[in-house]
Structures are given as C-alpha cells and as structure tokens.
Amino acid sequence: MSEAPHHFRYVATDRRVREDRRFVAGKGRFVAxxxxxxxxxxxxxxxxxxxxxxxxxxxxxxxxxPGVHYVLDGTELAEATQPLLAGLDTPNVxxxxxxxxxxxxxxxxVAAVVADTRAQAEDAAEEVDxxxxxxxxxxxxERAMEKDSPLVHEAHGSNVLLDKTFVWGEVDKDFxxxxxxxxxxxKWGRSSTVPIETFGVVAGWDPWxxxxxxxxxxxxxxYNDQIGAALKIPVSSVRVHHDVxxxxxxxxKRGIKHTVLCGYLAxxxxxxxxxxxxxxxxxxxxxxHGPERLFDxxxxxxxxxxxxxxxxxxxxxxxxxxxxxxxQLGKPAGSIVGPYKINSVQYRAIxxxxxxxxxxxxxxxxxxxxxxxxxxxxxxxxxxxxxDPLEVRRRNMIRHEExxxxxxxxxxxxxxxxxxxIDKVLAGDTFETLKRQRDALRAEGKLAGIGIAAxxxxxxxxxxxxxxxxxxITTSTFMDSCRITVDGLGSITATMHTTSSGQGHETLVxxxxxxxxxxxxxxxxVTRPDSLNSLPSGTPVASRMAIMLGGAAYRAAQKxxxxxxxxxxxxxxxxxxxxxxxxxxxxxxxxxxxxxxWSELVEIAHRNYxxxxxxxxxGLAVSDIYQVPTGGKxxxxxxxxQMYPCFSFEFHLILLTIDPVLGTPKIVRxxxxxxCGTQINPKIVRGMAMGGIAHGIGAALxxxxxxxxxxxxxxQSFMDYLLPSSHEVPPVEVIDHETPSPHTVxxxxxxxxxxxxxxxxxxxxxxxxxxxxxxxxINTLPLKASHLADMIAEAQKS
Amino acid sequence: xxxxxxxxxxxxxxxxxPRTTLLDALRDHLRLTGAHAGCEHGVCGACTVLFDGVAVRxxxxxxxxxxxxxxxxxxxxTPGPGELSPVQDAFCETHGMQCGYCTPAMILAAHSxxxxxxxPTREDIVEAISGNICRCTGYAxxxxxxxxxxxxxxxxxxxxxxxx
Numbered sequence: 001m002s003e004a005p006h007h008f009r010y011v012a013t014d015r016r017v018r019e020d021r022r023f024v025a026g027k028g029r030f031v032a033x034x035x036x037x038x039x040x041x042x043x044x045x046x047x048x049x050x051x052x053x054x055x056x057x058x059x060x061x062x063x064x065x066p067g068v069h070y071v072l073d074g075t076e077l078a079e080a081t082q083p084l085l086a087g088l089d090t091p092n093v094x095x096x097x098x099x100x101x102x103x104x105x106x107x108x109x110v111a112a113v114v115a116d117t118r119a120q121a122e123d124a125a126e127e128v129d130x131x132x133x134x135x136x137x138x139x140x141x142e143r144a145m146e147k148d149s150p151l152v153h154e155a156h157g158s159n160v161l162l163d164k165t166f167v168w169g170e171v172d173k174d175f176x177x178x179x180x181x182x183x184x185x186x187k188w189g190r191s192s193t194v195p196i197e198t199f200g201v202v203a204g205w206d207p208w209x210x211x212x213x214x215x216x217x218x219x220x221x222x223y224n225d226q227i228g229a230a231l232k233i234p235v236s237s238v239r240v241h242h243d244v245x246x247x248x249x250x251x252x253k254r255g256i257k258h259t260v261l262c263g264y265l266a267x268x269x270x271x272x273x274x275x276x277x278x279x280x281x282x283x284x285x286x287x288x289h290g291p292e293r294l295f296d297x298x299x300x301x302x303x304x305x306x307x308x309x310x311x312x313x314x315x316x317x318x319x320x321x322x323x324x325x326x327x328q329l330g331k332p333a334g335s336i337v338g339p340y341k342i343n344s345v346q347y348r349a350i351x352x353x354x355x356x357x358x359x360x361x362x363x364x365x366x367x368x369x370x371x372x373x374x375x376x377x378x379x380x381x382x383x384x385x386x387x388d389p390l391e392v393r394r395r396n397m398i399r400h401e402e403x404x405x406x407x408x409x410x411x412x413x414x415x416x417x418x419x420x421x422i423d424k425v426l427a428g429d430t431f432e433t434l435k436r437q438r439d440a441l442r443a444e445g446k447l448a449g450i451g452i453a454a455x456x457x458x459x460x461x462x463x464x465x466x467x468x469x470x471x472x473i474t475t476s477t478f479m480d481s482c483r484i485t486v487d488g489l490g491s492i493t494a495t496m497h498t499t500s501s502g503q504g505h506e507t508l509v510x511x512x513x514x515x516x517x518x519x520x521x522x523x524x525x526v527t528r529p530d531s532l533n534s535l536p537s538g539t540p541v542a543s544r545m546a547i548m549l550g551g552a553a554y555r556a557a558q559k560x561x562x563x564x565x566x567x568x569x570x571x572x573x574x575x576x577x578x579x580x581x582x583x584x585x586x587x588x589x590x591x592x593x594x595x596x597x598w599s600e601l602v603e604i605a606h607r608n609y610x611x612x613x614x615x616x617x618x619g620l621a622v623s624d625i626y627q628v629p630t631g632g633k634x635x636x637x638x639x640x641x642q643m644y645p646c647f648s649f650e651f652h653l654i655l656l657t658i659d660p661v662l663g664t665p666k667i668v669r670x671x672x673x674x675x676c677g678t679q680i681n682p683k684i685v686r687g688m689a690m691g692g693i694a695h696g697i698g699a700a701l702x703x704x705x706x707x708x709x710x711x712x713x714x715x716q717s718f719m720d721y722l723l724p725s726s727h728e729v730p731p732v733e734v735i736d737h738e739t740p741s742p743h744t745v746x747x748x749x750x751x752x753x754x755x756x757x758x759x760x761x762x763x764x765x766x767x768x769x770x771x772x773x774x775x776x777x778i779n780t781l782p783l784k785a786s787h788l789a790d791m792i793a794e795a796q797k798s
Numbered sequence: 799x800x801x802x803x804x805x806x807x808x809x810x811x812x813x814x815x816p817r818t819t820l821l822d823a824l825r826d827h828l829r830l831t832g833a834h835a836g837c838e839h840g841v842c843g844a845c846t847v848l849f850d851g852v853a854v855r856x857x858x859x860x861x862x863x864x865x866x867x868x869x870x871x872x873x874x875x876t877p878g879p880g881e882l883s884p885v886q887d888a889f890c891e892t893h894g895m896q897c898g899y900c901t902p903a904m905i906l907a908a909h910s911x912x913x914x915x916x917x918p919t920r921e922d923i924v925e926a927i928s929g930n931i932c933r934c935t936g937y938a939x940x941x942x943x944x945x946x947x948x949x950x951x952x953x954x955x956x957x958x959x960x961x962x
Contacts, residue, residue: 016890016891016893017890017893019898020889020890020893020895020898021882021890022898023895023897023898023902024882024886024887024889024890024895024898024901024902024905025872025873025876025882025886025902026830026831026833026871026872026876026901026902027832028898028899028901030831030834030899032825032831032834032835033831035829119815119817193933194933195899195933196836196837196844196899196931196932196933197834197836197844197897197899198835198836245897245898246897247897247898247899248896248897248899248933248934250933276835278838279836279837279838279839501897502895502896502897502898503896504896683892683893683939684893684896686893686938686939687893687896687934687935687936687939688896690935690938690939691896691932691933691934691935691936692936693936694933694935694936694937695933695936717839717841718837718839718841718842718931719839719841723842723931723933725928725929725931726923726924726925726927726930726937726940726941727924727925727928729936729937729938731920732936732938755936
C-alpha cells in the first residue's frame with residue numbers, strides 16, 4: 001500500500017503549518033474565548049480532607065451573596081444523572097462530578113456555586129458550610145493492597161480494581177535455563193502533562209431545539225456519548241463544537257465530569273454555564289494526574305547478555321476513582337518487550353485506588369513508565385555481564401530482516417530498522433567522543449554519565465486494551481473519518497470530526513488530500529463540523545491521527561478520484577481503464593489531448609446529470625470511515641492481542657553531569673534517532689519529538705504531584721510543580737530515519753508521543769552511570785536534585 | 799471604579815472592580831483575547847503583554863495600576879487583518895508553536911527582546927523566553943523563530959548584492 005517517498009509532491013516536504021497563522025495573531029479560539037450571551041460562572045467547593053463523610057451542606061449564606069444563582073450539591077446531581085463511564089467492570093466504584101456522601105481525596109469537588117461572575121462564584125464558594133467527618137485514608141499503593149488498609153470505596157470490599165497476570169510463552173522454562181537472573185524495582189512518580197491552558201467547558205441548553213451546546217477544551221473519545229449517557233438525554237441532543245482550539249492536552253484534557261456538571265446546571269438553570277479551571281483546580285480536583293507506578297522487573301539472561309525472559313509486575317496508584325486510567329496498564333502489553341527479542345513474558349498488572357487525585361490518560365498511555373523500567377533493567381544486565389549497555393541492546397534487538405515480528409504478547413510489529421537508526425545516531429566516532437568527554441569530566445572531579453534508551457512508539461490506536469483488561473468490553477474498532485465535497489464552482493472542502501490540541505490536523509488533512517488529488521494543499525479548505533454533523537472519530541489519542549485521519553482523508557480522496565475518472569471516461573466514451581487522472585483533469589491515455597478538465601467534470605457532476613454514468617449519484621461528495629489497520633480481532637483467551645498497527649522507533653543518547661554538591665543534573669549533549677516512517681509534515685514531527693523530550697525531562701527530573709502524610713497535595717502551583725523552561729531543555733540533535741509502515745496509506749507511523757517515551761529512561765540511565773563510581777543506584781523518578789545531593793553527600797561521607 | 803487604559807494606541811474607559819486584573823480587563827472588558835490565563839500566579843507567562851515596550855505579566859497586576867502606561871497586546875503587533883509582523887511570520891516559518899496557547903506571549907517576549915537587542919545570541923533568546931512556559935514544543939523551534947526574525951529584521955537575509 002505504501003508509496004516510495006520520492007513520489008510525493010507535498011507529503012514529507014518542508015511546508016508551513018496552516019493553523020499557525022491564527023495562533024501567532026492571538027486569533028486562536030480557545031474555550032475561554034467563547035462568549036455566549038447570558039453565561040454564568042461556576043466555582044467549586046472542595047473537600048479539605050483526604051477522606052471524609054459529608055454530614056451536611058449549608059448553602060444559605062452562599063445563596064445570599066451578590067450575584068449568586070445556585071449552589072449544587074452531590075446528592076441532587078447523583079439523583080439526576082448517571083455515574084460517569086468506567087473502564088473496568090467495577091460497579092461499586094462509581095465516579096461522579098461532585099462527591100456523593102463521601103469525599104475521597106483532598107480537593108475533590110463537593111459543591112458547585114453558580115454566579116454572574118467567576119469572582120462572585122469564588123467568593124460564595126467560601127461561604128458554603130460543609131460539615132465533614134474525617135475518615136481513615138490510604139495514600140500508598142502497596143499499603144492499599146494490604147488486608148487491613150482503609151477502604152477508599154467501602155462497597156467494593158477492597159482497594160484492588162485490577163489484578164491480572166498474563167503469561168506469554170514458556171516463562172518458567174526460559175527462567176530455568178538462563179544462567180543469570182536480575183531483579184530491579186523502579187518507581188515512576190506521579191506527574192502529568194499539565195497543559196498551560198487548564199480545562200474549560202461552556203454548556204448551554206436550548207429548550208426549544210432540545211440541544212445542549214458544548215464548547216470545551218476536550219480530547220476525549222466518545223465525549224458526546226458519555227455526556228448523553230450521564231445526563232440521560234439522547235446523544236442527538238448533544239452538540240459538541242469541534243472548532244474550539246485546545247491549548248495543549250497530551251492526553252489529559254478529559255473533563256467529562258466538568259462537562260456533566262455544567263451540562264446539568266445549564267439544563268437546570270436555563271442559561272449557559274461556564275467552568276474554566278484555575279490552576280489549583282486543574283492540579284488538584286481536575287482529575288488530570290498521570291501514572292504513579294511501581295515496577296518489579298526480573299530478567300533472565302545469559303553470559304552474552306541475551307535476555308530470554310522477563311517477569312514484570314506493575315502496580316498502579318490510580319487515585320480515588322477510575323475512568324479509563326487503569327487501561328494505561330493494558331496498552332504497554334503491545335510493546336512489552338520494547339525493541340528486543342525477549343522470548344517469553346509474565347506480566348502482572350495491578351491497579352489500586354487510594355485517596356489521591358484521580359488519574360487520566362497521559363501521553364503514551366502508560367508506555368513511558370514501562371519503557372523506563374525495562375530500559376533501566378537492560379542497563380543493569382549490561383553491567384552484570386560486563387558489556388557496554390549499547391552492545392547489549394544491539395545484541396537483543398530485532399533485526400530489520402526479521403520484520404514483521406510477533407512479540408510474545410501476540411502483537412506483530414510492522415516494520416523497523418533499529419540497528420541502522422542507532423548507527424546513524426552514533427555516526428563516526430560520536431560514541432567514543434562522548435565517552436572521552438564523560439571520562440574527562442570525571443577526571444575533573446565531576447559526576448558525569450552517558451545514558452541510552454531505545455523504545456517503540458505504538459501508534460495508530462486501537463481500543464483493544466479495553467477488552468484485554470475487561471472481557472465485558474467487545475470493542476474492536478477505533479475508527480476515523482473524512483468527508484470531501486467539491487462545490488458547484490470546483491472548490492474542495494474536507495472535514496475532520498474532532499478537536500485538536502496542537503497536532504496540526506488541518507494541515508494533515510490538507511496535505512494528504514492535496515497529495516492524493518495532486519492539488520496545492522493550501523487550496524483545500526479543512527473544516528470541523530460539530531458532533532451532530534460529524535462522522536465517527538476516535539479523537540487525537542494514541543498517536544493515531546496521521547495514520548487514521550490521514551488514512552481516511554487519503555482514501556476519501558481516492559474515492560473522489562475514482563468518481564472523476566468514471567465521469568470523464570463515460571463522457572469521453574472510453575473505458576475507465578484508459579482514463580488517467582492528473583491534478584484534477586482526466587485524459588485518455590491513448591490520446592492525451594482528449595481530456596476533461598476539472599471545471600468540466602465539476603460542471604457534469606453538479607449540473608449535467610445527463611452526462612453522468614448511469615446510476616451515479618449527482619454532485620461530488622465522498623466520505624471514508626477507516627478501520628484501524630490490523631484491528632478487528634478480540635484478544636485470545638490466553639490474553640494475546642494485536643495492540644496497535646504501527647511501531648515507530650526512537651533511540652536516545654545523552655551525556656549528563658550532576659553537580660556533586662547541589663545534585664543538579666545538567667544535560668550536556670542530547671542526540672535522538674527517530675523513525676516514524678513517512679513524515680507527512682516534518683516541521684510537525686520534529687516539534688512533537690522535541691516537545692516530548694522536554695516533557696520527558698520534566699517527568700524524569702522535576703515534576704511530581706507530591707503528597708504529605710496528611711494526604712494533602714503539596715504541589716499545587718507552578719511554584720512547586722516545576723515545568724521545564726527554556727533553560728532546562730538543551731539543544732537536541734534529531735537524526736531522522738524512515739522505515740515506512742506497510743499498513744498505512746503513505747507509509748506513515750505515529751509521532752505524537754515520541755521523545756517522551758524514551759527520554760526519562762535515557763536520563764535515568766545517565767544519572768545511574770554518573771552515580772555508579774560512587775556505588776550509588778537510583779530507580780525512583782523524578783530524580784530530584786535535592787535527593788541526589790543527599791545521596792551523593794552520604795556516599796562521599798562513607 | 800472607572801479607569802482609563804491605553805491599549806494598542808487607543809484609550810479606553812472601563813468600569814471595573816478594583817480587584818480586576820489587567821489580564822481580565824483586557825480579555826473580558828476589551829475582548830482582546832490574545833492574552834491567555836495559564837497559571838494566574840506569575841510563573842507561566844501566557845498572559846504576557848508589553849508595558850511601555852517591556853514584557854510583563856498581566857495576571858499579576860490590577861487593571862487600575864496600568865493607568866498611564868502604554869500597553870501593547872498581540873493584537874497591537876499584528877500589522878493588519880491577515881498580515882503578520884516579521885516575528886509572527888518567523889514563528890510560522892519554523893513552526894515555533896503547537897497548540898498556540900503560549901504563542902502570543904512568546905511573540906511579545908520576542909518583540910521585547912529584539913527591540914533592545916537586534917542581534918541576540920542563543921543564550922539571549924533562551925533567557926528572554928525563560929519566563930514563558932511552553933509545554934508543546936520543547937522551545938527549539940521557538941528559539942529558531944526568534945533567531946530567524948532577528949536575522950530578517952537586521953536585513954541579513956536580503957538577497958546578496960553580487961555587483962562587482
């Protein structure tokens with residue numbers, strides 16, 4: 001299906017991103033810019049305890065405050081709405097927008113105040129008097145698993161929502177025959193993507209049309225379905241406006257609870273209601289934390305550093321409630337061995353609830369932490385057998401000629417050329433130079449280390465991890481769509497059916513349709529119909545849009561071409577096989593001067609039905625609803641599954657120093673090898689990789705939603721939760737390689753999670769390389785400077 | 799209270815609560831929505847505007863405090879409908895953004911830098927935008943945009959004069 005890159009006119013060329021023009025002028029339309037007449041504002045009353053029973057709520061003082069219209073509590077909302085959609089089969093762990101009877105984490109929303117202005121709503125929220133009875137609470141995932149732990153959800157009878165063990169291949173046999181075993185415990189700290197725009201939603205109910213209009217900063221699959229189900233109204237009464245620019249998401253903009261809250265209030269009160277999180281609400285009660293995961297990894301290997309088998313136990317601290325977040329333990333199954341030929345795997349996935357903020361999806365959907373654990377363990381194997389970590393990786397990696405390659409968990413990797421990418425990153429004597437540089441730094445008394453990491457970016461999406469972890473779910477598609485219409489004067493409009501949060505999807509559609517039709521992409525209008533006028537879209541998750549929206553756009557354009565060819569052939573009186581499409585015109589292969597131009601074909605289709613082939617629909621409108629390549633199959637009974645269709649590859653190489661007194665890590669050099677197949681827009685791909693690395697630097701070194709012993713979140717602002725600034729992100733040399741995917745229309749793979757999936761692993765390996773001369777080893781992220789400084793001081797003392 | 803704000807060369811009379819931030823006054827009263835709220839505690843820089851040409855955070859200032867000063871927002875550096883300043887165009891050329899939320903502030907920070915330093919080093923640029931957090935890009939293409947804008951504004955990228 002793939003075409004060779006040199007055939008492209010627009011794809012893979014250095015073109016501007018069409019969305020950028022509006023953003024540089026401040027003319028993006030973000031949710032806070034949506035100004036519906038008569039809109040009132042919501043502020044939230046939040047629980048100050050890690051866990052508490054809500055004994056009573058006295059609204060009387062708040063209701064007397066200026067501008068206040070309403071105070072909503074969890075009892076009224078619970079009676080009027082359905083609980084939010086849960087991923088796992090856990091009916092006794094309901095999740096609602098406002099706490100009902102019990103609040104389960106500090107910052108959980110207990111009541112919502114509606115007033116004329118946000119300031120008035122905030123003032124009144126302080127006057128809502130809630131009587132709490134504090135309850136025992138649990139913060140630590142291992143403690144939560146113990147029999148005598150306080151229960152977060154009493155009715156569930158346990159804090160464990162998921163405990164599933166998969167055995168893929170002959171693990172016991174492989175362990176028995178391997179001469180060496182190594183075990184490693186690694187921890188991924190609780191962080192998230194924390195976009196600069198917080199989540200926001202404006203909901204308005206039109207009782208005469210019976211339509212709920214929703215403008216939101218959203219990135220959530222089946223958003224409209226979930227709104228309709230929770231509010232108990234038909235989904236055809238929910239109109240989600242997809243033309244809202246989303247100010248960053250990287251997974252977490254999933255404000256279904258905010259939306260159900262505002263949707264209910266809008267219907268109850270009869271005017272539009274708006275909730276834009278402030279930063280505290282975003283970080284504490286916005287339910288947008290990412291994975292907090294404890295790994296126990298065991299590898300069985302031989303004297304040559306060949307790893308034969310792996311046992312991995314992953315324990316996820318979900319926070320107080322679970323929507324889709326437990327599935328972040330499922331997706332890593334589809335790349336559980338990374339780029340390596342590990343023969344068998346035992347994977348135990350455990351998810352527990354605790355009295356922390358609820359998680360949601362974060363870039364990579366759980367794969368970043370898993371990569372970190374595996375890559376740390378690979379480094380330790382290298383040191384155990386006395387080989388260079390690079391050499392161990394090369395020996396274990398799948399070779400180019402071995403693709404397609406099926407890993408033990410049943411997923412087939414489509415394509416790759418890992419050794420070549422590594423060779424390109426190490427071009428010349430890069431690696432030796434880096435080692436000399438490290439050793440010179442060490443000779444000066446500094447702590448310096450080299451870190452490498454290799455990992456895959458599963459892309460294309462497929463919700464099949466749902467069925468893997470919850471057999472009651474039988475979803476085996478994750479589609480996307482595009483519609484192309486040619487108007488009566490020949491202009492082209494293509495559609496996409498979801499919001500975007502910076503991925504350049506309008507550029508993607510324009511470029512792909514232009515490529516297929518051989519027309520300047522800038523002449524192709526791309527629009528975003530609202531959800532009532534949309535075809536299905538799985539939304540921009542799972543590094544899927546280049547593959548899925550790009551695929552749908554390409555296929556729709558092919559259908560349009562086919563129709564134009566048929567119309568021209570019929571009008572020319574030649575067989576369609578003789579008709580050749582070229583840049584909008586169709587000519588006779590045997591006599592190229594005989595042709596129908598674009599304008600003539602438009603004229604025929606729109607106005608000259610008598611010249612159309614018999615049975616054809618008039619007009620020029622086509623659409624394509626695209627099924628995930630390789631998708632459509634449920635997991636086997638023993639838990640094998642084709643997770644995603646395409647697998648991008650990245651290889652990180654860094655040199656890092658650590659200040660021996662302050663513990664401050666500094667990245668001195670960073671090279672990234674990146675192979676995501678055909679790059680539809682290279683500027684966008686580079687930006688994704690660079691942004692992912694910056695995000696990975698944050699997760700590895702700075703960012704943590706830390707809690708104190710009382711269950712209070714102590715990173716509640718950007719003063720305590722540290723996002724990398726321009727000073728913390730070094731220049732990165734990106735080395736591209738292109739191994740096209742055989743499954744996609746243009747050979748493209750995904751790149752939306754690139755950089756982030758491997759950077760933390762490479763940094764952790766570099767830090768450990770730097771600390772190794774002191775006999776130190778650390779596998780807990782984030783690797784905070786203060787902690788490193790303490791470790792170094794302690795080691796130097798002894 | 800009634801205040802007068804000079805924004806993008808025009809004077810506006812506003813009736814605001816004394817506690818209204820400059821950011822809220824610009825966005826809610828003047829509908830200049832290019833300045834964005836990110837953290838509202840002065841760290842992320844998404845609310846940056848120019849205050850007599852200097853980049854400041856509009857979330858950390860009350861609107862009445864801004865009386866008597868020339869305020870420039872992103873709307874004020876855009877030359878006209880559909881037209882871009884050299885800095886804005888350079889950001890498009892390098893794709894120095896993704897979601898676009900921090901972008902107006904970044905561009906104003908760049909304008910502020912280049913007004914006083916037409917030939918900035920990479921370090922100068924890094925320093926100038928270090929108070930503006932971008933979560934999408936990792937900064938590389940932003941730094942390149944500002945360097946490109948500087949080069950163009952200096953005239954360095956004029957066609958070479960090859961006359962002997």
